[in-house]
Amino acid sequence: MSVEFIAPYNSPQKTPENLSLESTLKDLAVFNFQVESSSLAKDVARLFQAHPLLPGVILTVNGEFLGMISRRRFMERMSRPYGVDIFADRPIKALYQIDQTELLILPGIALIVMAAQRAVQRPPELLYEPIVxxxxxxxxxxxxxxxxxxxxxQIHQQATWYISELYYNLSVTQSELEAANFQLKAANSELYRLANSDGLTQVANRHCFNEYLEKEWQQLGEAGAELSLILCDIDFFKKYNDTYGHQAGDACLQQVAKTIVEAVNYAAGEVSEETMVARYGGEEFAVILPRIASDFAVSIAEEIRVWVKKLEIENIKSPVSCWVTLSLGVASTVPRPETSKKDLIAAADRSLYQAKDAGRDRVILGAIKLDK
Structure with missing residues (x-):
């Protein structure tokens, strides 16, 4: 087992002084506990026992990042009936695959204020999972x-104190006050952008997607206008990751996201400012198309499919094509009291899976199902 602990401060629980709005995750103490995924679960249990502050462990395969399992999830699984009997003498990878959940992975240069917002925006069951x-x-x-x-x-207290000092110190000039306010507004604007953007692909994140869809659903319902949604999934992305590695997978996601945005802007034309491209899940993207009818939405989806395929990103393990391809599901409706935005998402999701079942690398239009 490879185990190493790095903390740039005396204790991983000690917060450094003089933090500011510009402070990043690199300014905080971090845990560097890594185990090979072939290590036995009982050895990981001893590791947690020896280091009571350790929030989790990073799993690697031949030294390359595989994922993370938190102390909470590990202990919960091992404490279940027969948990120790089942997993103790098995590789930790077996437990990880059963209990795998969505990770929050942020770059070291991410602002602390943004990281805090991203952390608390997660579902309740993931709220206290460590950040990678x-x-x-x-x-x-x-x-x-x-x-x-x-x-x-601490950052909040320092910022509040700083602004208060500026306003109540009679020696401060009006221009200095204006400059301080400008900096604060700029920091808040950047914080809002970061909190609503996906850290890897720079398109809107899931939280921003939910908020925008809710707003458009209300507005278009009042106006009696149509709302369309496209769900896109990269075909056989797991095979791509397994073949080329996670770093290449990240680059692929970035290229695909950028191309989806460009294709939507090109195809939607004058109404492109009202559209939104968001990262919906791991390798899934969503496109919200306000005031766009189903036939136009299908043509936009087809444009996305063609543009991504023309990137010619090699995927030799794909049974569909030698290039990375997308499957896309489309759904449209005029928001009404008897339907909800969840119905629209469900219809697009069904269409997406129909596209996969039909052979992938295609666009399928679906209809909303109403409960009788």
């Missing part, structure tokens, strides 16, 4: 969410 911090390619560390929130509290 990527310091550089293939260099990952763990960060306890509690430490991030403590740091955020």
């Amino acid at each position: 911090v990527q310091l550089e390619p293939q260099v990952y560390r763990l960060l306890d969410v509690h430490q991030v929130l403590v740091a955020l509290s």
